[in-house]
Amino acid sequence: MEKVYINSIGSISAQKTFDNNDFLEEITPYEDTVISAIEPNYKDFIPPAAARRMAKGIKMGVVASKIALEEAHLTDIDAIITGTGMGCVRDSEKFVTAILDNNEQFLTPTSFIQSTHNTVAGQIALGIGCKGYNFTYVHSSISFESALMDALMQLECREAENILVGGVDESGEHTNAIHKLIKHIKPEKVHSNKLLHSNTVGAVFGEGANFFVLSNNKQEFSYAQVLDVKTYNTLAKPELMAVLKAFLKENELSEADIDVLISGNNGDIDYDDYYLDLTNGPFKNTQQVYYKHLSGEFNTASAFGFWLGAKILKTQHTPSAITLNTFRANKIESILLYNQYRGKNHSFTLLRRC
């Protein structure tokens, strides 16, 4: 089986991450219940005629993918695989609102056309003229990992050489209002620095697009090797350790081989226990980092964690804003990412220095 490498990255998040020369040098703090992505000047990347029908999620995805393709020195790609939990939710909201407001009359086509979940992957393909495999996974908070898994299998089996993989989700006003109502979004504004000590239910929601060129051709500019990814729709807390051990064993590793744990804690008092089992358990003496205080929680927030892992392995640097404990690995060779949302859709991802 071929090895798979992260050859390039492109990120748009609630931090200024669209410049690949920076690595969280300047942190934007928030005190809110929902945080928005910091957007680049889209006109630098998308012709105005093409951009005028694109909602924020599409623009974020198209630009993040352009940044990744440019860094990989590629103008075309064998496949485009995206993951999204909610798809183009703003246009969906717009379309459904128009149905209700106009009594099912006078429906305009644009928001309907752009509201489908695979719009981002489609627009990327249209933009670069890619007629290859184009697939979008809509699997809640393992959407990105599902896309990643597909790409890994294709690259390991040499069915493709370069694949663009990404996770994208935009924030929708009405959707957020519902999440607030059912307390999936925290009732109170929380400062980024205090997210994990809020002691309240719910999360601070966010949005973003994180794209990567994965390849079985290692380049001198490659970020990391992707060793493995595994997902679980349901996982009872007592099973977590056994499943983790088995996952590491399949990759001929143990907990002691992990240099950095990237944990998906979002400060939800009801569900952070899963993470605490790892951070206070087998990884107690391992360097730990977290990121959802910077990115916010969304279905593909774990793609931001993946971006973080790739950056850490390439730069061998861990910005102070993401440290969860005081341990510092001398050399960072292996990184484990663990994510879950509301006790469901768990994922383990393993990255290795290359």
Added chain:
Amino acid sequence: MSDLKQELKEKIITQLNLEDIAIEEIADNDPLFGDGLGLDSIDALELIVMLDKDYGIKLTDPKEGKKIFESIEVMAKYIAEHRTK
């Protein structure tokens, strides 16, 4: 009539997300499609819905749109003659 033309320009910019175009940049006789504003078939559908919703004009034959949407001048004239709202 000039108020209607102004109104149409505003609506076209807003509803078709032509955020880079100012009202003053659209001349009354500029072609809306092709070399002029560069609108396309999806925009034509948006304009058909706009005529129905805002002016009570139902276009039964989509081919009619080609003539009606030639320019702001032609569109305003057609709306003024056929509007029910």
